[in-house]
Amino acid sequence: MAKRAPVEEETRTRARTRRAILEAAVSVLGERSTAPLSEVAQAAGVARSTLQRYFPERSDLLAALDDHADELLREATERARIAEGSGVEAFVRLAAEYFPLRDAIMLAWGSGDDPGEPDWLDDQSEYDRALYALIERGHADGTIDRRIAPVWAQQLLWAHLYSAWTYTRTAPASRHEALTACLYSLVKVVCVGDPAKAAAGLVPLPAEH
Incomplete structure (x- = not known):
């Protein structure tokens, strides 16, 4: 068992380095998709050669960003x-x-200009199934309108998030204001009863300036 410890530590170190590179790629490429990989390496705090050991080609890094x-x-x-x-x-x-994941998700979508459904959501994932179960539970407990089907609720979620993400770039709005508007609008769309009252109870008003 003791002999395996260095190997396990090396595995953990590689996992941390890989994650650091991916997080740096999200930050750098999220701002400028054409940025050279040397900038990604610098942001990750690794040498360009280290980045290449993990991701030999730019396409390898982009594919890893989907995962x-x-x-x-x-x-x-x-x-x-x-x-x-x-x-x-x-x-x-x-x-x-989900809101803070803007850059990672937009990169996975492949284009910040297209609000269409990302390719990597074509296959039903674990979190898709969790969302569908959540909506069905809302139907059962009477807080989500039964006319809002789980798949439609998923589409509403992504549409509202995309709108909130672009709102911060096209209007003089803070991320907090965009998130508040997103959540308030979502609740008004899906809830049962008085939408405005339900939304006001679940989503706090943005701070006054």
Whole structure:
């Protein structure tokens, strides 16, 4: 067992380095998709040769970013604790956890100008199934309108997130203001009863300037 420890530590180190490169790529390429990989390496704090050992070609890095976005979405779904509270409360928490993933998701979509559904969502994932179950629970507990089907709720979620992400770049709005508008609009669309009242109860007003 003791002999395996160095190997396990090396594996953990490689995993940390790989994650650091991917996070740096999200930051750098999210701002400028044509940025050279040397800038990604610098942002990750590694040599250009180190980056090439993990991702020999630019296409290898871009392909890995798809998987990275998938992993981030799984982690965000776990943080949202979607099994807790009412269906609509869980839906709001999930959207709030997805919101900070803008750059990673936009890169995975392949274009910041196209709000179409990303290719990597074609196959139903673990977090897709969790979202569908969340919506069905909202139907059962009476907090989400039964006319809002799970797949339609998913489309609404992505459309609202995309609008919020672009809102911060096309209007003088802070990320907090964009997130608040996104959550408020989502609740008004999916909830049962008085949409405005439900939204006001779940989403705080943005701070006054």
